[in-house]
Amino acid sequence: SQQGEEDPQALSIQEGENATMNCSYKTSINNLQWYRQNSGRGLVHLILIRSNEREKHSGRLRVTLDTSKKSSSLLITASRAADTASYFCATDRGSTLGRLYFGRGTQLTVWP
Amino acid sequence: DTGVSQNPRHKITKRGQNVTFRCDPISEHNRLYWYRQTLGQGPEFLTYFQNEAQLEKSRLLSDRFSAERPKGSFSTLEIQRTEQGDSAMYLCASSSPSRGLETQYFGPGTRLLVL
Numbered sequence: 001s002q003q004g005e006e007d008p009q010a011l012s013i014q015e016g017e018n019a020t021m022n023c024s025y026k027t028s029i030n031n032l033q034w035y036r037q038n039s040g041r042g043l044v045h046l047i048l049i050r051s052n053e054r055e056k057h058s059g060r061l062r063v064t065l066d067t068s069k070k071s072s073s074l075l076i077t078a079s080r081a082a083d084t085a086s087y088f089c090a091t092d093r094g095s096t097l098g099r100l101y102f103g104r105g106t107q108l109t110v111w112p
Numbered sequence: 113d114t115g116v117s118q119n120p121r122h123k124i125t126k127r128g129q130n131v132t133f134r135c136d137p138i139s140e141h142n143r144l145y146w147y148r149q150t151l152g153q154g155p156e157f158l159t160y161f162q163n164e165a166q167l168e169k170s171r172l173l174s175d176r177f178s179a180e181r182p183k184g185s186f187s188t189l190e191i192q193r194t195e196q197g198d199s200a201m202y203l204c205a206s207s208s209p210s211r212g213l214e215t216q217y218f219g220p221g222t223r224l225l226v227l
Contacts, residue, residue, distance in 0.1 A: 031214050042116075042203060042218040043155070088154050092214065097168060098143055098207060100216060102154030 006089060006106040014111050019076040021106040023089030024069075030092050032065055033100070034074050037086045046074075046087075081112045116219035118204050124225045125194055132190045133222045137206030144187050145216060146179055147203040148172065155203055161187060194226045 007022045023032070031050045035043040049056045049065045049072065056063045062075040076083055086107050090100040117136045125131050137144045142163050147155035158177070159169045163184040173179075176194075181187040191198055201223050205216035 033214070035218075040201075040223070042118075042220040043205075045215055045217065048215055090154075098145065098160060098214070098216070099157045099168060100145075100147075100155075101157070104152065104154050 006087070006103045008106060009104070010107045010109070012109045012111065013079055015079060015081055017079055017110075019079050019083070019108055019110070021074045021087050021108070023072045023074070023103055025072075025089070025091050025101075025103075026070065027091070028094040029067070030094060030096065032063075032072050033090045034061075034063060034072075035088045035090060035102075037088065037105070039085075043088065076108075079108075079110045081110050083110050084108060116204055116206055116217055118202075118219040118222050120222060121220060122223050122225075124227065126227050127196060128193055130190065130192045131194060131224065132188055133202055133204075133224075134186060134188050135204030135219060136186045137204070138208070138217055139185075141206035141208040141217070142184070143207045143216075144181055145205040145207075146187070146189050147205065149201040149203055149221070150199075158189075158202075191224075194224075196226050199224055199226045 033048045034046040060077045065072045086105040088105045090102045145160040146158040149155040161181040176192045201221045203221045205218045207216045
């Protein structure tokens with residue numbers, strides 16, 4: 001069963017704009033991860049944020065985590081056409097076994 | 113790292129046939145995962161191995177599905193008597209304690225179409 005729910009389901013912006021995607025989940029977690037998937041390809045790991053962290057940065061990516069609201073956001077600044085992809089959040093549901101639970105994803109389209 | 117590789121990349125088969133997919137993880141990774149992804153959905157966990165031991169199987173993994181990792185390196189996923197509902201992308205991922213168990217590295221996937 002799916003764990004997270006990404007919001008919005010689809011997002012369309014112009015190059016240079018910022019893109020914000022949200023993820024909500026239902027259970028306790030050890031960490032939350034964001035992945036990117038280009039059409040028809042495998043998933044690429046973007047960033048991992050632990051449950052005791054509130055914000056993390058990686059290049060043009062900024063991830064926040066609010067465990068009290070069971071939600072996370074992914075911000076992509078100064079977007080590029082190459083950022084066009086589906087973005088998924090994934091959690092471990094508090095397990096250390098390694099299994100990940102993914103949401104349905106946000107389809108981001110960045111127009112040149 | 114050469115990355116996770118999967119073969120074949122695409123498979124078209126007729127209903128009732130058996131298919132087998134292969135996954136080669138990143139060489140030092142001891143954990144290997146299989147996921148299934150249908151159109152418009154996120155990946156759903158099927159099973160995972162630590163070395164050669166299969167430690168967890170999802171309820172999605174019916175009796176027609178079997179996975180092996182005989183020497184703790186590559187893994188195979190076999191689907192017997194395929195059904196049209198098996199059409200999906202099958203993704204393999206691996207992880208390593210040295211990089212943190214939590215980060216899984218995915219292969220390009222095998223897209224299965226059952227006619």
